[in-house]
Amino acid sequence: MTKTNPGNFFEDFFLGQEIVHATPRTVTEGDVSLYTALYGFRHMPHSAEPYAMGLGFEAMPLDDMLAFHMVFGKTVPDVSLNAVANLGYAVGRFGAPVYAGDTLRTTSTVIGLKENSNGKTGVVYVNSIGINQKDEVVLDYVRWVMVKKKDLNAPTPDTIIPDLPKAVDVDDLVIAEGLDFSSYDVELAGSPHLWEDYQIGEKIDHIDGMTIEEAEHQMATRLYQNTAKVHFDQFAAKDNRFGKRLIYGGHIISLARALSFNGLGNAFKVAAINAGAHANPTFAGNTIFAWSEVLDKQEIKGRSDMGALRLRLVATKDHPADDFPYKDDEGKYHPDVVLDLDYWVLMPRRG
Template identity: 75%
Template sequence: MASKTNPRNYFEDFRIGQEIRHATPRTITTGDVALYTGLYGSRFAVQSSDEFARRIGFDGAPVDDLLAFHMVFGKTVPDVSLNAVANLGYAGGVFGTPVYSGDTVSTVSTVIGLKENSNGKTGVVYVNSVGRNQRGEMVLDYNRWVMVRKRDESASTPETVLPELPGVVAPEALQIPKSLDLSAYDFELAGSPHRWDDYAIGEKIDHIDGMTIEEAEHQIATRLYQNTAKVHFDQVAAGAGRFGKRLIYGGHIISLARALSFNGLGNGFRIAAINAGAHANPAFAGDTVFAWSEVLDKFEIPGRRDIGALRLRLVAVRDCQATDFPLRDAEGKYDSGVLLDFDYTVLIPR
C-alpha cells in the first residue's frame, strides 16, 4: 500500500545547518485568547484590557507573551520533536514585536547542535527557532534542545556539535516597543502597587496559590497550540515508555507558573526574554503546581526612566508550597518535586 504519511524526523535525520520551514502558519484570534485565559486564569492587566494597554502605548491588548511562544513553538513540533522523549531546555530567547489578535505567526528553525546519547537509542537536537508575523517582523527568537529517538539504533550519526548559548540575554538586546509610555500606568487597576524599585536582588516571592493539572485541560491546551508530540496524546506510545502514561507538555507548566506569579509580580506586564530554562521532571495529570520566584538581577533600560527590567527565576514544584527546600542534591540532580526551573526577564514600571 502506498503511503503518503510522514513519520517525521528521528535523531539521525538531522544535520547541522539544516533549515526547516515549518508548515501551518497560525492566525491568532480572540477565541484563542479567551481559551488561553480560561485554561490558565492569567490576570495581567495589559493582556486583559484593550483600554489599559492603549493607555500605555500598545495598539490594544497584546496576546499573552506565552500564548505567542506556544504558537511559535507548536509549529516546530512535527518537524523537531514529534519523536521526542522530552523537551529539555531553552536559552537566548528574545521577544520582539508584540502579537495581537488577527496576527499570523509562522516559524523557521535551524539545527545548531547534535549529540548522540551514550545509550545509542536517542540524541539531543539543538535548534534556533524564529517566529515572525505576517509582515515578516520577528516576534520571538529562541533556542531549545530536545531529546529525540533514533529510528535505527545502528544508524551512523554526525559528529557531536554543541552550540555556544548565552547564559542571559543582555539588557541591550531586549526589544522595547518604541510606543510604550508608562506615565499613565494605573497601578490600582493593575492589581499591584509594586514598582521596579520595590524589588531587591535575592528576594524570593512565594506566589502562594496552587493549581491542579487536569487531563482534559492539558489536552485542550496542547491542541490549541497544534503541538502534536506523541508523548502528550498517544497513550499507546506513552504506555510503552519510561513512565507508562502521557506527559504534560512542559510549556503548560510554564503558563501555569506564570499565571500564578501574578500574586507578587502583577506589574511584570511583558516577558522580554527567556534566558534559560529546564523541565526538571515530568508532570502528570493530578499534580498540583505551586510556584515561587527569585529576583536574580535588575536592569535599567537605557534612555528610559519609566521602565525597568527584572531577571527572575521562576520555580514550579509539585504538591508542595515550600520555597526553601533544596532544589538539587549533592550530585546536582533536581529533587523529584521540581517541575520547572525557568530564568526569564520581565518589563516592569519604575
C-alpha cells in the same frame, strides 16, 4: 511509502539545515479567552484593551507565553516528534508584540548536533524564529532536544555544540516602538509593587495552587497545535513507565506564570527566556505551586518608565512553595520541582 508524518530522526538533521514549519496560525480573541480560562491570567495589559493602548500597544497584546506556545507548537512535527527529552531553552528573545488577528509562522535552523555515546540517540540544537504576517520577528529562541536514531548504522555527524550565553544581555532585550509605561495604573493592575521594589536575591512564594485536569492540558496543547503524542493517548500511555499521559511542559510554564501574578502582578511583559528546564514530569491531578527569585535587576538605557528584572520561576507539584524547593547539594532537582525557568521581564517603574 507512508503518507503519515514519521517525524525526523537524529540522522535526518544536518548542520545549517533550514526547516519551514507547517501550519501558520492566525491568533484570535478566541485563543485569548481560552488562555484566560485555562490559566487565570490577570495581567492588566493582556486583559483590558484601552489600558494596553494607553501603554503604547496597538491593541491588547497576547501574553508572551501564549505567543511562545503558538510558535513552539509548529516545531513539534519536524523537530521533536521522535524526541526522548526536551533538554533546554536558551537565548529566547521576544520581539514584536502579538495581537489578535496576527498570523504566526515558524522556521528553524539546526545549529548543533551531538550523537550520544550509546549510538542510539543524539542531541539536536535548533534556532527557531516566529514571524508575523508583516515579517516581523515575534520570538527567536534556541532549544535542544534528545532525538532517537532510527538507523543505528547511520554515520555519526561531527559534534557541534553551539556557544550559548547563560542569559540574554539586558541591552539586547527588544522594546517595541511606541511603548511607554509611564502612565501605568498600579491600582487597576492589582499590585503596588514596581521595579524599584524588587531586590536581587529576593524570593517570593506565590502561595496559590492549581490542580490540573486532563481536559485542560489536552485542550491547551491542541490549541497550540502541538502534536506530541504523549500528551493525548492514554491507550499507549497505560504502558509507559508512568502509566499516564504526560503534560506539555509549556502548560506548566503558563500555569506557573499565572500563579506568579500573586507577588509579581506587574511583571506582565516577558522580554526574554534565558534558560529553562522541565525538571520532572507532571500529570493530571497534580497541583502546581510556584515561587520566584529575583536573579538580576537592570535599568534600561535611556528609560525611566520601565526596568528589567531577571527572574527564576520554579514550579512544584503537590508541594506548597513556602520552603522554596529547588536543587540538592549535588545539583539535582528536588523530585517535586517540575519547572526551572530563567527569564527577563520588563516592569513599570516609578521613574
